[in-house]
Amino acid sequence: MNVCKYTFEDYSEIVKNFHGAKAPGVLIGGFMVDLAIRNLPDGVLYDAICETKTCLPDAIQLLTPCTIGNGWLKVINLGLYALTLYQKENNKGVRVFLDAQKMQTWPEIKTWHFKLKQKHEQDMEKIIQEIKAAGDTVLSLQFVTVKPEIAKKMHKGKIAICPKCRETFPADNGDVCLACQGGRPYL
Amino acid sequence: MNVCKYTFEDYSEIVKNFHGAKAPGVLIGGFMVDLAIRNLPDGVLYDAICETKTCLPDAIQLLTPCTIGNGWLKVINLGLYALTLYQKENNKGVRVFLDAQKMQTWPEIKTWHFKLKQKHEQDMEKIIQEIKAAGDTVLSLQFVTVKPEIAKKMHKGKIAICPKCRETFPADNGDVCLACQGGRPYL
Numbered sequence: 001m002n003v004c005k006y007t008f009e010d011y012s013e014i015v016k017n018f019h020g021a022k023a024p025g026v027l028i029g030g031f032m033v034d035l036a037i038r039n040l041p042d043g044v045l046y047d048a049i050c051e052t053k054t055c056l057p058d059a060i061q062l063l064t065p066c067t068i069g070n071g072w073l074k075v076i077n078l079g080l081y082a083l084t085l086y087q088k089e090n091n092k093g094v095r096v097f098l099d100a101q102k103m104q105t106w107p108e109i110k111t112w113h114f115k116l117k118q119k120h121e122q123d124m125e126k127i128i129q130e131i132k133a134a135g136d137t138v139l140s141l142q143f144v145t146v147k148p149e150i151a152k153k154m155h156k157g158k159i160a161i162c163p164k165c166r167e168t169f170p171a172d173n174g175d176v177c178l179a180c181q182g183g184r185p186y187l
Numbered sequence: 188m189n190v191c192k193y194t195f196e197d198y199s200e201i202v203k204n205f206h207g208a209k210a211p212g213v214l215i216g217g218f219m220v221d222l223a224i225r226n227l228p229d230g231v232l233y234d235a236i237c238e239t240k241t242c243l244p245d246a247i248q249l250l251t252p253c254t255i256g257n258g259w260l261k262v263i264n265l266g267l268y269a270l271t272l273y274q275k276e277n278n279k280g281v282r283v284f285l286d287a288q289k290m291q292t293w294p295e296i297k298t299w300h301f302k303l304k305q306k307h308e309q310d311m312e313k314i315i316q317e318i319k320a321a322g323d324t325v326l327s328l329q330f331v332t333v334k335p336e337i338a339k340k341m342h343k344g345k346i347a348i349c350p351k352c353r354e355t356f357p358a359d360n361g362d363v364c365l366a367c368q369g370g371r372p373y374l
Binding site for chain 1: 205206207208210212213236238240241242243244245246248252254255256257258259262263265266267268269271282284285286287288300301302331332333334337343345346348353354355356357360364365366370371372373374
């Protein structure tokens with residue numbers, strides 16, 4: 001079974017180069033993206049929601065036009081292993097999730113996902129082979145409509161210079177930038 | 188001037204393929220990453236913070252080992268055009284930002300960044316050529332230490348099955364998953 005236009009092996013290499021390792025979550029994510037795209041009408045423009053920040057965003061970024069930086073991918077961290085691709089035009093789309101029920105017949109995937117073994121006790125090659133064999137059979141699909149307030153594009157508006165730190169910031173954020181309002185992540 | 192191991196032109200093509208367009212922000216971001224790396228000790232392992240969600244995260248993902256999905260890149264959306272690469276070992280790092288003062292001698296960059304013209308009035312090729320010519324001369328640099336609570340890796344802990352939707356979720360999130368607690372982004 002292919003992952004979009006790639007063989008599983010080619011996709012695994014692309015994942016390794018971008019993500020740093022052939023991580024099971026990004027590999028399964030490949031089949032998730034593939035299943036979602038196959039269930040969208042041909043040729044539509046779509047945005048993406050990723051319901052976890054772990055691994056899965058990278059599958060979306062590698063296989064679709066949606067990235068964090070271009071704003072087509074939003075991470076809404078619900079801790080669920082699920083993604084949605086939805087049409088820009090009408091917010092209608094396809095949600096794909098890793099199905100706990102269907103995972104029961106795939107012991108390596110189940111053990112990995114539920115963390116039933118310590119990481120160093122897991123045989124990564126066995127997990128990857130099971131992911132390849134399972135393909136989309138561990139996934140389920142729902143047709144959804146994204147809430148308009150979530151789908152809405154936010155624009156930064158006017159750019160100003162912060163009177164405190166002298167850096168540029170969206171004027172709508174306040175009299176000074178969010179860092180100077182106390183959000184600075186540095187000591 | 189090169190962007191890490193790439194010529195500016197090769198980097199532009201990589202940006203186009205991943206991000207969908209040769210966006211000025213991702214191109215400048217290339218010089219920002221390059222400057223940060225040159226100011227880190229050789230060969231250290233580092234994480235990244237991006238202070239805006241617009242464009243810049245993609246430069247970091249394309250040029251460093253840090254991605255959203257592997258957790259090495261965190262977006263802390265302060266609306267500032269700045270990034271920090273910091274050592275995993277001691278949270279010490281380099282913050283690079285687009286400097287409003289230094290931008291004054293680069294009219295195209297200034298017009299683009301402050302949105303002084305409508306998008307359709309801008310000459311993208313001129314902006315890109317000015318970005319290439321400016322290189323890192325529109326950037327400034329600070330040495331920072333990331334707050335430990337920001338740098339800390341969060342682990343998901345035990346995975347459970349949500350009694351309501353039957354999907355898997357981090358048990359620490361509550362009796363039911365965050366979607367069933369009201370976070371579902373769908374109608």
